[in-house]
Amino acid sequence: MLDNYALLGHVVKNASVREPIKCFEKCQSDCRCISFNYLTTTNDDNCQLNEENKNTKFDALRPKENYQYYDLVIDYNIKADAQFNECQNGCCGTQPCLHGGTCHETCDVTKKRFTCSCKPGFVGKYCETFTCPTGWLEFNHSCFRKFENSKSWHSAQEACENQNSSLASIHSSEENEFLYAHVFSNSFLWIGFNDIKNEGVFEWIDNSYVSFTDWEYDEPNNYGNNEDCAVMQVTQWGDFPCVHTYHYLCRIIYG
Secondary structure, X not given: OEEEEEEOOOEEEEEOOOOHHHHHXXXXXXXXXXXXEEEOOXXXXXXXXXXXXOOOOHHHEEEEXXXXXXXXXXXOOOOOXXXXXXXXXXXXXXXXXXXXXXXXXXXXXXXXXXXXXXXXXXXXXXOOEEOXXXXXXXXXXXXXXXXXXXXXXXXXXXXXXOOOOEEOOOOOHHHHXXXXXXXXXXXXXXXXXXXXXXXXXXXXXXXXXXXXXXXXXXXXXXHHHOOOEEXXXXXXXXXXXOOOXXXXXXXXXXX
């Protein structure tokens, strides 16, 4: 315990307790907590649970009058010279990692009680923050990218798959307007809409639900009985032969 010190900027929860041992118990029961600050002059919100400690964020430990700083000390019954990476401490039972992240329990008394391995598209301590790969545009928890090396529709889909994505599906007027404003540049652009399996019944190549369309007047028209794949045209969508070569739009959907 350090008198007149507190770890600043890493509080995850406040509680009201009457003595430090009660603050310790609250810290012990919250797996995010690895240290706590205890304010000695009041019983209201006087217990601050920290997700860091003086070992992980030493610069955050500052003098603060009337506070006491405590590290959470748990005996994991591990020898000091033992090599260990993971153990079982129960912290992953509450599913603390968000967006499908994988939780790993750890028993190093100086560090975190668990860590998260995030799925692609998410970062942060708990996989709480969404992000797109470099060069991709984010909109509504999806990432979009236009590729300007012209390909047939099937080759474009294969190229998207090589980027862990698919030819883009579009599910709202807001998405459509965003893509026309920020991606489209007066060149036909393959998207994932097609009626290859069943003439006249368009579906998205990523198997997502068809909730929005934006066909040009008199489209789709299957001109020549071989137009099965959709493009973004200058203002709206049209159907064209899948063997034509155009730029293409890929989409990664996360979450």
